[in-house]
Amino acid sequence: MDFKLSKEEQELWERAKQFTYEHITPRALELEKRDEFPKEVVQKAYEAGLMNxxxxxxxxxxxxxxxxxxxxxxATGYGCAGMATSIMCNNLAFAPLVIGATIEQLQTYVQPLITGKEAKFGAFCLTERGAGSDPADMTTRAVRDGDEYVITGAKCFATNAPVASLFTVFASTQPELRHKGLSVFMVPKTKGVKIGHIERKMGQKNSVQSEVFFEDVRVPKDCLVGKEGDGFKIAMMTLDKTRAGIAAIATGVAQRAVDEAARFANIRHQFGKPIGKFQGISFMLADMGTRASAARLLTRYAAWLADHGMPVSKDSAFAKAFASDAAMQNATDAVQIMGGYGYLEEYPVEKLMRDAKLTQIYEGTNQIQRLVAGRAILKESVNLDTGFHVKYEGRDPPLI
Ligand SMILES: Cc1cc2nc3c(=O)[nH]c(=O)nc-3n(C[C@H](O)[C@H](O)[C@H](O)COP(=O)(O)OP(=O)(O)OC[C@H]3O[C@@H](n4cnc5c(N)ncnc54)[C@H](O)[C@@H]3O)c2cc1C
Structure with missing residues (x-):
């Protein structure tokens, strides 16, 4: 087993870390006060080849x-999870198209957005007010009319929607089939696409989310991705992969919490010595470091499985749930280690705590990750032979 990154991956990792050090970390606190899309930093990330x-x-x-x-x-999540979300959102928005669209469709609708001088954005529009964890409840409809589809409905929480040029929209083409009747469309910003309320949030303020209304929006029939009815399958295949991305942002937060808390524990003196010399603090740091490392390994393993065409659903759910819980726990512990200073806005860890919370919620809550993982484990166990042969049928399990 080789844990080393390839030369190309190592170069990208170093480039992303240097970019974060120069452009994200120093500006994260100042920019989040503006509570808006960090256009300038994202443009620089685009120019540095860190997007798409x-x-x-x-x-x-x-x-x-x-x-x-x-x-x-x-790397970018280490500097600011909100900016990482802004920079990496095209991965989510375009993933359904990479999975389900033809190369010709990608060339027509995506290529112009990723090859110009200015960064352009996509928005992934799945969630609705009445349909969050269960997309089958969505009410957005797409109806075929000659060579076009007419899309009507309202989406919410769509990241980067206020700055997006292309919307990846999940809509029902056969409502009576529920999730099997969902389809996915590429919708350029055109007549009838309207941006609604921009959400104000607890954390990740360096990213923007809004409602999007589709009012009788007409798109050519070649905006359908895959076939009618492929939408749910494409959404699940997308999330199986992109959850590793959220796990990675969470890993960045978890590691930053370790580093900021350790730096503080080395220099803060109480009772005549650095607080890091107290076992109560150093054991906390040890647990925090373990969580960050375990989160990284689960995340990279899930990505590796996907890259090798292996089933990834269970492992990306493991990674997302574990890494985001690790981020939340580590951020909370970092605030504790820094005492009163941890609670102040001018130090970075209270922001980590607010930012970490979202990683447990978006792209499928951690309850949904556990649902996915639990189902997969139960399915695998049906044919599992542990070597311990006891017949369970027809009677209570024996005490073992
Ligand atoms: C900042 C932000 C950015 C987002 N970005 C996007 C985006 O770009 N595109 C997009 O489409 N969506 C986006 N979302 C939406 C996000 O993915 C949803 O909020 C999330 O999937 C949960 O849906 P919900 O909020 O409707 O909660 P609900 O589904 O209503 O869940 C409420 C609670 O019930 C629990 N629950 C639900 N079902 C079960 C179950 N079967 N078993 C156990 N517990 C359950 C949930 O875990 C949660 O705790 C974003 C959300 C936020 C806050």
Missing amino acids: LHIPKEAGGPGLSLLAETLVSE
Whole structure:
């Protein structure tokens, strides 16, 4: 087993870390006060080649791996999870298209957005007010009318929607089939696409989310991705992969919490010595470091599975749930280690705590990750032979 990154991956990892050090970390606190899209930093990230990594070469992208994406997500997440979300959101928005669209469709709709001078954005529009964890409840409809589809409905929480040029929209083409009747469309910003209320949030303020209204929006029939009815399958395949990206942002937060808390524990003296010399603090740091490392390993393993075409659903759910719980726990512990200073806005760890919380919620809450993982474990166990042969049928399990 080789834990080393390839030369190309190592170069990307170093580039993303240097970018974070120069452009993200020093500005994260100041910019989050503005509570708006950090356009200038994202443009620089685009110019530094840190965006749109998964778009295939035939459609103008670098065609890099999911592992490469997780490296950039972790590095940028270390500096600011909100900015990482802004920078990496195209991965989510375009992933359904990379999975389900033809190269010609990608060349027409995505290539112009990723090859110009200015960074352009996509928005992933799945969630609705009445349909969050269960997309089958969505009410957005797409109806075929000659050579066009007419899309009507309202989405919410769509990251980067206020700055987006292309919307990846999940809509029902056969409502009576529920999730099997969902389809996915590429919708350029056109007549009838309206941006609604921009959400104000607890954390990740360096990213923007809004409602999006589709009012009888007409798109050519070639905006359908895959076939009618493929939407749910494409959404699940997308999230199986992109969850590793959220796990990576969370890993960045978890590691930053360790580093800031350790730095403080070395220099803060109480009772005549650095607080890091107290076992109560150093054991906390040890547990925090363990969580960050375990989160990284689970995340990179999930990405590696996806890159090698292996089933990834269970492992990306493990990674997302574990890494985001690790981020939340580590951020909380970092605040504790820094005492009163941890609670102040001028130090970075209270922001880590607010930012970490979102990683447990978006792209499927951690309850949903556990649901996915639990189902997979139960399914695998049906044919599992542990070597301990006891017949369970027809009677209570014996005490073993
Ligand atoms: C800042 C932010 C950015 C986002 N970005 C996007 C985006 O770009 N695109 C997009 O489409 N969506 C986006 N979302 C939406 C996000 O993915 C949803 O909020 C999330 O999936 C949960 O849906 P919900 O909020 O409707 O909660 P609900 O589904 O209503 O869940 C409420 C609670 O019930 C629990 N729950 C639900 N079902 C079960 C179950 N079966 N078992 C156990 N517990 C359950 C949930 O875990 C949660 O705790 C974003 C959200 C936020 C806050």
